[in-house]
Amino acid sequence: MSLTIGVDIGGTKVLGGVVGPDGEVLAQARRPTPAHDPTGTLIMIFDVISELIAAHPVDAIGVGAAGWIDSTRSKIMYAPNLAWRDEPLRDHIAERFNLPVVIENDANVAAWAEFRFGAARDASDSMVLYTVGTGIGSGIVLGGELVRGAFGVAAEIGHTRAVPDGQLCGCGRRGCLEQYASGSALVRYARATAxxxxxxxELLLSLANGLPQAVNGPMVTTAARQGDPAAIAAFEQIGYWLGNSMADMVQxxxxxxxxxGGGVIDAGDxxxxxxxxxxxxxxxxxxRLPVANVLAAQMGNLAGVVGAADLARR
Ligand SMILES: [Zn+2]
Structure with a gap:
C-alpha cells in the first residue's frame, strides 16, 4: 500500500500523520511550534517527519501551512503567525528527506480533505469550504481541482468585503467578512450584548464570572446550547453574514x-x-433553480494532515 505523510503547521503545533490512499491515518506525531523562530519551526517539522518515516516508508510528503504560498508551491511568501518571509520550505524538506514534497495553504488543504474524504466526498466536481475559527479561511474546488489562482493566493473569501467602510481588518482593508462572521466576531457580539x-x-455572564470581557468562544457555544438569548443572537449574527457570503459564492x-468547518462548527446547528x-x-x-446544500465539515483536526498527504500522493 502506498503511504504518504501529511504535515499541518499551525501557530501552536506541528501535527504530522502517515496516511493511506483512502484517507486513513495510520500514525501521528506532533511537536510544539516555536512560532517566532523560523529555524526552530523547521527543526520541529523535520522531527515530526523523521519520527513518522522511521516506522513507515512513504512515497511523498505534503505540507499545509497558514500563509500565502507562491504559485509554484515551493515558497511560503508570507505567514502572519509563523515569522516566515519568502521561506523556500519545499526545497528544505525535499533535500533533507530526498522525497517529493508539495506545500499548500492550510485552508486549501482542509478543503481538499473534505472534498476527497469528508462532507463533500459525494461531490465529484465542486465545493466551497469556509473554516470559521479565529479568522475565516476558505478553499474552493472546481472541476475536481483546487482553485489556486495565477499568483497562488486565490480563495480568500474571508477578505471579501461584507460591509463598505466597516470594521478594520488585520489585512488592512475595512469591512472584510472575517470581521463579521468569524469566531472573533461571535465573541465580540456576545460581549457587546452582555x-x-x-x-x-445571564447564563453567559455566569460562565464568565460576571465579566463581559472574559467571555470566550466556548462559553458562547455552551450558553447558546442552554438557551442564553445573547449567545444565540451572536450565532445568528455570524450566521447572517456567512449565509450572505455563501449566496454570493453560489452566484x-x-x-x-x-x-x-473550523472550531466554531462545534456548535453544529x-x-x-x-x-x-x-x-x-x-x-x-x-x-426553482438548484442550489448547493450546506453541510458541516467532517474531517475535524485531521483535515490538514489528510488533505496535505493526499495532495502529495497526486
Ligand atoms: Zn481582511
Whole structure:
C-alpha cells in the first residue's frame, strides 16, 4: 500500500500523520511550534517527519501551512503567525528527506480533505469550504481541482468585503467578512450584548464570572446550547453574514456543495441553522433553480494532515 505523510503547521503545533490512499491515518506525531523562530519551526517539522518515516516508508510528503504560498508551491511568501518571509520550505524538506514534497495553504488543504474524504466526498466536481475559527479561511474546488489562482493566493473569501467602510481588518482593508462572521466576531457580539443588556446574557455572564470581557468562544457555544438569548443572537449574527457570503459564492461559482468547518462548527446547528436561513433568503429570487446544500465539515483536526498527504500522493 502506498503511504504518504501529511504535515499541518499551525501557530501552536506541528501535527504530522502517515496516511493511506483512502484517507486513513495510520500514525501521528506532533511537536510544539516555536512560532517566532523560523529555524526552530523547521527543526520541529523535520522531527515530526523523521519520527513518522522511521516506522513507515512513504512515497511523498505534503505540507499545509497558514500563509500565502507562491504559485509554484515551493515558497511560503508570507505567514502572519509563523515569522516566515519568502521561506523556500519545499526545497528544505525535499533535500533533507530526498522525497517529493508539495506545500499548500492550510485552508486549501482542509478543503481538499473534505472534498476527497469528508462532507463533500459525494461531490465529484465542486465545493466551497469556509473554516470559521479565529479568522475565516476558505478553499474552493472546481472541476475536481483546487482553485489556486495565477499568483497562488486565490480563495480568500474571508477578505471579501461584507460591509463598505466597516470594521478594520488585520489585512488592512475595512469591512472584510472575517470581521463579521468569524469566531472573533461571535465573541465580540456576545460581549457587546452582555455589556449592554446583561438581562439577556445571564447564563453567559455566569460562565464568565460576571465579566463581559472574559467571555470566550466556548462559553458562547455552551450558553447558546442552554438557551442564553445573547449567545444565540451572536450565532445568528455570524450566521447572517456567512449565509450572505455563501449566496454570493453560489452566484459566482455554482458549486455542488458548501461545507462549513473550523472550531466554531462545534456548535453544529447553532451556526448552520442561521447561516443556511440567510443563504436561502439571499437566493430566494433564484426560484426553482438548484442550489448547493450546506453541510458541516467532517474531517475535524485531521483535515490538514489528510488533505496535505493526499495532495502529495497526486
Ligand atoms: Zn481582511
Amino acid at each position: 455589556q449592554e443588556a446583561p438581562d439577556k446574557a 459566482v461559482l455554482d458549486p455542488q456543495v458548501i461545507v462549513i 447553532l451556526l448552520i441553522g442561521p447561516a443556511e436561513a440567510s443563504y436561502r433568503d439571499a437566493l430566494e429570487a433564484r426560484g
